[in-house]
Amino acid sequence: MPPFTVLHVCMGNICRSPMAERLLTLRVNQIAGDEDLVYSHSCGIGLWHVGERMNPPAARELRSRGGTDAGFKAQHIARDLVEASDVILTATDEQYEYIAETFPDALPRTFLLRHFGRLAAGIDPNELPVSDGSAAAVHARGVALVAAADRRRDSQDAENLDDPWGESPAIFRRIGDEIDEALKPVVAALLS
Incomplete structure (x- = not known):
């Protein structure tokens, strides 16, 4: 039950997924x-x-957007993390395939991050439960959003989120922009 729980998955959990984790928290707040x-x-x-x-360039990019890397520690995917999550957002097809093989029961609620953002942008808010702003209402709205996105899965192209590890600050900035862009419609759908 509440709160609506989002699990972000990437390769090593030091660049893309922690940036997405903390940016989602920041944007909701x-x-x-x-x-x-x-x-x-x-x-x-x-x-x-x-x-x-968190990887230092990822942490710097996150802080430049108003987020914080304080207290972050990378962790490995585990069944309890997957089972506790209402939606699982991967950076690439590789992580999506890993979940398909390891946790096949989670596939209806697993998406590439950028794909889920595009799907969320195309869902009519009237298809989702009305929200009173409470945690229970946001949870119900999120679960309905995931189900609606699953039904429309083939309506949008799925794009990977490049791995910025070892790349320039400009690449980290681009990845931060792509994460933020993907999260905007998700946050709007959850909180409208």
């Missing part, structure tokens, strides 16, 4: 004034960085 309406967490499919802090 900016609109609703209550970051607790949505629980945003992240993990990686690889084990290399478990326990590490």
Whole structure:
């Protein structure tokens, strides 16, 4: 039950997925004034960085947008994280395929992040339950959004989110922009 829970997944959980995790929390708080309406967490499919802090260029990009990397520690994907999440947003097809093979029961609620953003943008808000701004209403709206996106899965192209690890600040900025752009319609749909 509430709050609506979003799991962001990338390769090592030090660049893309933590940026998405923290940007979603930031954007929900900016609109609703209550970051607790949505629980945003992240993990990686690889084990290399478990326990590490966010990659410094990713953390700098996140802070430049008003977010914080404080307290972040990379973690590996696990069944309990997947089962506790209402939607799972991957950076690439590779992570999507990993979930398909490892947690096939989660596929109806698993999407590439950019794909889910495009699907959310095309869903009529009238198809979703009316929200009174409470955590229960946001949760119900989010679950309905995921179900509607699953029904329309083939209506939008799915695009990967490039891995910025080891790249220039300009690449991290582009990835931050793409994450923010994908999250805007999701946040709007949840909080309208």
